[in-house]
Amino acid sequence: QVQLVESGGGLVKPGGSLRLSCAASGFTFSDYYMSWIRQAPGKGLEWVSYISSSGSTIYYADSVKGRFTISRDNAKNSLYLQMNSLRAEDTAVYYCARAYEEFAAQGYYFDYWGQGTLVTVSS
Amino acid sequence: EIVLTQSPDFQSVTPKEKVTITCRASQSIGSSLHWYQQKPDQSPKLLIKYASQSFSGVPSRFSGSGSGTDFTLTINSLEAEDAATYYCHQSSSPWTFGQGTKVEIK
Numbered sequence: 001q002v003q004l005v006e007s008g009g010g011l012v013k014p015g016g017s018l019r020l021s022c023a024a025s026g027f028t029f030s031d032y033y034m035s036w037i038r039q040a041p042g043k044g045l046e047w048v049s050y051i052s053s054s055g056s057t058i059y060y061a062d063s064v065k066g067r068f069t070i071s072r073d074n075a076k077n078s079l080y081l082q083m084n085s086l087r088a089e090d091t092a093v094y095y096c097a098r099a100y101e102e103f104a105a106q107g108y109y110f111d112y113w114g115q116g117t118l119v120t121v122s123s
Numbered sequence: 124e125i126v127l128t129q130s131p132d133f134q135s136v137t138p139k140e141k142v143t144i145t146c147r148a149s150q151s152i153g154s155s156l157h158w159y160q161q162k163p164d165q166s167p168k169l170l171i172k173y174a175s176q177s178f179s180g181v182p183s184r185f186s187g188s189g190s191g192t193d194f195t196l197t198i199n200s201l202e203a204e205d206a207a208t209y210y211c212h213q214s215s216s217p218w219t220f221g222q223g224t225k226v227e228i229k
Binding site for chain 1: 124152153154155157159161166167168169172173178208210212213214215217218219220221222223
């Protein structure tokens with residue numbers, strides 16, 4: 001069965017860095033777009049970034065552009081999020097999710113989600 | 124950026140009642156609109172894809188409709204286990220979520 005397991009969260013000071021990982025199993029990882037989505041405590045969902053199956057296409061939300069970098073290693077079935085220049089407002093649970101598009105240009109949906117990893121940015 | 128506005132923000136409902144949640148997009152997105160359910164302390168789960176298609180394993184009481192800018196999630200005959208926050212998500216470009224609708228059981 002599809003499994004997505006995030007790791008790497010923790011407490012970091014403002015201006016610091018953190019690297020999140022997402023280990024995928026139960027499907028052919030290299031066939032799928034992947035995404036990071038976050039949720040601040042008590043708040044709604046915010047899409048952060050996505051990466052195409054080959055890694056050649058990447059998009060970021062404006063709120064993280066220039067500070068976060070998404071990447072993947074298809075040989076290791078792993079997705080990453082390098083987070084630099086962290087701010088208090090980046091405090092959130094970070095989810096990785098598999099994104100799927102049934103027909104070209106119809107749009108992607110998130111069919112499987114990990115359990116999330118908590119990132120706390122505080123001095 | 125396409126903004127999704129859900130209404131209402133909160134709804135308190137009696138079991139077996141019908142629940143209707145709407146999601147309005149700031150510009151037309153065709154049918155690139157999906158619905159998720161998130162229960163407390165759990166990850167979100169996909170309910171409806173492409174506005175009206177049920178995801179595998181989702182109970183038949185959940186249905187979706189709409190296209191363009193106006194979309195609806197309907198829960199027929201609400202059950203206690205449906206207490207959750209529901210989010211719409213558009214995948215036109217860039218991807219965004221609605222602010223969520225919390226459904227409480229009376």
